[in-house]
Structure formats: structure tokens, C-alpha cells
Amino acid sequence: MQMNAKYTSLVAVGDSFTEGMSDRLPDGSYRGWADVLAGRLAAQSPGFRYANLAVRGKLIGQIVDEQIDVAAAMKADVVTLVGGLNDTLRPKCDMVRVRDLLTEAVERLAPSCERLVLMRSPGRNGPVMERFRPRMEELFTCIDDLAARHDAVVVDLYGAAALGDQRMWDVDRLHLTTEGHRRVAEAVWQALGYDAESDWRAALPTAVPPNWVTRRAADARFAKQHLVPWIGRRLTGRSSGDGRPPKRAELTPYADLADHTDDRP
Numbered sequence: 001m002q003m004n005a006k007y008t009s010l011v012a013v014g015d016s017f018t019e020g021m022s023d024r025l026p027d028g029s030y031r032g033w034a035d036v037l038a039g040r041l042a043a044q045s046p047g048f049r050y051a052n053l054a055v056r057g058k059l060i061g062q063i064v065d066e067q068i069d070v071a072a073a074m075k076a077d078v079v080t081l082v083g084g085l086n087d088t089l090r091p092k093c094d095m096v097r098v099r100d101l102l103t104e105a106v107e108r109l110a111p112s113c114e115r116l117v118l119m120r121s122p123g124r125n126g127p128v129m130e131r132f133r134p135r136m137e138e139l140f141t142c143i144d145d146l147a148a149r150h151d152a153v154v155v156d157l158y159g160a161a162a163l164g165d166q167r168m169w170d171v172d173r174l175h176l177t178t179e180g181h182r183r184v185a186e187a188v189w190q191a192l193g194y195d196a197e198s199d200w201r202a203a204l205p206t207a208v209p210p211n212w213v214t215r216r217a218a219d220a221r222f223a224k225q226h227l228v229p230w231i232g233r234r235l236t237g238r239s240s241g242d243g244r245p246p247k248r249a250e251l252t253p254y255a256d257l258a259d260h261t262d263d264r265p
Contacts, residue, residue, distance in 0.1 A: 007192070009049040009076040009251060010038050013067045014083050016056035017121065019247050022170035023181040033184035034080065040189055042254040052248040060084040060101045068105050072112035074251040078192065079113040081105060085121050088135035095135060099142045110150040117188060118143050119155045122163035122176065155191045157184060160201045167204055
């Protein structure tokens with residue numbers, strides 16, 4: 001298939017990254033890069049259809065069990081798959097199982113669509129990330145290998161230094177800000193063969209680092225609001241996505257999202 005064709009449908013598969021956290025809208029819902037991308041593709045193709053099956057907190061096994069067959073049955077032009085990173089952040093992670101499940105997902109999705117998009121997910125700079133970096137890079141090697149075997153597109157967000165900038169990440173330190181999501185949408189847009197509208201790799205302006213008091217206050221707020229609840233869910237076997245339906249479960253004409261997909265600064 002020639003790149004930069006007029007795509008008429010998109011299905012997004014994954015976890016909180018694809019659901020759109022933390023690109024929060026005034027009504028409390030999340031937009032995110034997939035919604036932004038869908039809006040831009042819809043502007044190119046009247047009657048464009050979009051589904052987003054992503055649910056926050058999902059592990060790769062849950063994505064395979066709950067989303068892959070549904071996505072494959074939709075026969076969309078473009079399918080995006082981002083998964084496995086939640087697994088790598090768990091204290092105990094069977095990377096052989098993660099690789100096997102990701103392989104299964106790609107093998108089932110690739111024949112169902114015209115263009116499968118995979119991603120090397122961005123990673124926030126900092127000491128915590130260093131602990132999990134070897135697992136992440138093992139996951140990304142698997143993604144590269146699968147893409148080569150199945151003619152999929154890989155969007156290398158991990159290799160973009162700007163997306164590692166702490167200012168690109170929300171206060172929970174797990175999810176991108178609005179600007180981060182905008183850049184991911186631009187990265188996928190370009191990977192699909194469309195002309196660049198901005199440089200998604202561009203570094204943020206130099207800023208004065210926060211002082212010690214500000215950093216400690218931010219650390220305390222993060223621990224109370226995000227870290228402690230996250231640890232609690234891990235200890236009790238719960239997930240933030242338990243009982244939550246997919247963001248946009250049906251592949252339906254793109255509508256009612258126009259106000260949510262403008263490229264906000």
C-alpha cells in the first residue's frame with residue numbers, strides 16, 4: 001500500500017496512553033493523541049470513521065483478550081497498537097510472556113488492516129525510569145522485529161529527547177500533557193505519510209529549574225495523589241480501568257469530537 005493514501009477509518013488499541021490521559025478537557029474527559037489524529041484524518045476524508053478501544057490500566061494480556069479480535073473485525077484502514085508498557089512497570093514482569101502476547105496481537109491485527117502502526121513509547125527522564133529502562137528497551141526491540149516482519153510502521157517516540165523532558169509529563173509522572181499528546185499525534189500523522197505541520201521533536205525552551213522547596217512540594221503532592229493510590233491498587237490486584245468501557249467502542253462516523261481535537265498550545 002502506498003503511504004499518504006486517503007485513509008477512511010482508524011481504530012486505536014491500548015491502555016491509558018491511547019485513551020488520552022492526561023489531556024483533560026473542560027468537561028473532565030480526556031482527549032489525547034488518537035482523538036487529535038482522528039480529527040486530522042477526518043478533515044482529509046469525508047465520512048471518516050473512528051473507534052478507540054483503549055482502557056486505562058490494561059496489561060498486554062487484557063488488551064489481547066478484550067480488544068484485538070474486536071479491532072480486527074472492524075477491518076479499518078489504520079490500526080494503532082500500543083501496549084505492554086504497563087507490564088514492564090510491574091515489580092514482577094515475565095518479558096517472555098509479554099513478547100509472546102505482543103506477537104500474537106500483531107499477527108492478528110496486521111492482516112485485518114491496510115496500515116498497522118506500532119510505537120516505541122516515550123519515557124520520562126528521571127531516576128525511577130532507569131530501573132525499568134532495560135525492560136522497556138527489550139519491549140521496543142520486539143516491536144521493531146514485529147514491524148519488520150509484518151510491514152508495520154514504527155513511531156519512535158522513545159528516541160525523541162523532547163518527549164523525555166519532565167515538562168511534557170503530567171503531575172502523575174505517568175502520562176503526557178496536552179502538548180505531549182499533540183506531538184504524538186503529529187508524529188503518527190507524519191509516519192502515515194502526511195506533510196509535517198510542526199516539528200514534534202523540537203526541544204522545549206530552556207527554563208530555570210525549580211528550587212529545592214518547589215521540587216519537594218511537587219514530590220509530596222505526587223506521592224499523596226498518585227503514588228500511594230497506585231501502590232494500593234497493585235497490592236490489592238485492582239486496576240484503574242476495572243469496569244470501565246472502551247473510550248469509543250464502535251467504528252462509527254467521526255462526529256461530536258471537533259471541539260475536542262483542536263491543537264491547543
